[in-house]
Amino acid sequence: GAVVSQHPSWVICKSGTSVKIECRSLDFQATTMFWYRQFPKQSLMLMATSNEGSKATYEQGVEKDKFLINHASLTLSTLTVTSAHPEDSSFYICSAAALGTLSYGYTFGSGTRLTVV
């Protein structure tokens, strides 16, 4: 089946630095990828929709200048958390769907746990 690889699985960074998270579709092409954030004991919150070759669409309340999304190819989307602060510490998850299989929903990556100290 479709596999989505997310890297790194965890990262610790200092306040003020930037962190890049990669999301790759390993055996399929994905024109659309989604980025979610999940705080402890809460549900997943959609942050943005990433479209290959175009600007990402951000959900209301998500700062696009802080969470930079790039979807340069059909198999790779990246999320960069810029000038990270402790309140950005969270579990970040991406998802994607293979072309022609949208009716089967989306495949999710294993997530990236970000800790900002």
Add this chain to the structure above:
Amino acid sequence: DAKTTQPPSMDCAEGRAANLPCNHSTISGNEYVYWYRQIHSQGPQYIIHGLKNNETNEMASLIITEDRKSSTLILPHATLRDTAVYYCIVRVESEKLVFGKGTKLTVNP
């Protein structure tokens, strides 16, 4: 806002069937019912989806009421590894997935 209502938590004995309910009284005619689950500290996993008819796959069965206002996910023989948060989501095909709070299922030995 999520379009579904699920109980916050449920318990089930190992080996027994787990029946997880979901209410979606405002579902539209072209919206599907999807079920995902999330095991602790992992990404969500697709389980099953349906439009009108009941569906079954190797993981579970999905029972949708005739008026489509509610559904039940059935795990026929729950194991300890089925302990997870289960999310019921209604959406049109290709639409983004919006997660509600889900049901935390605990399978007990």
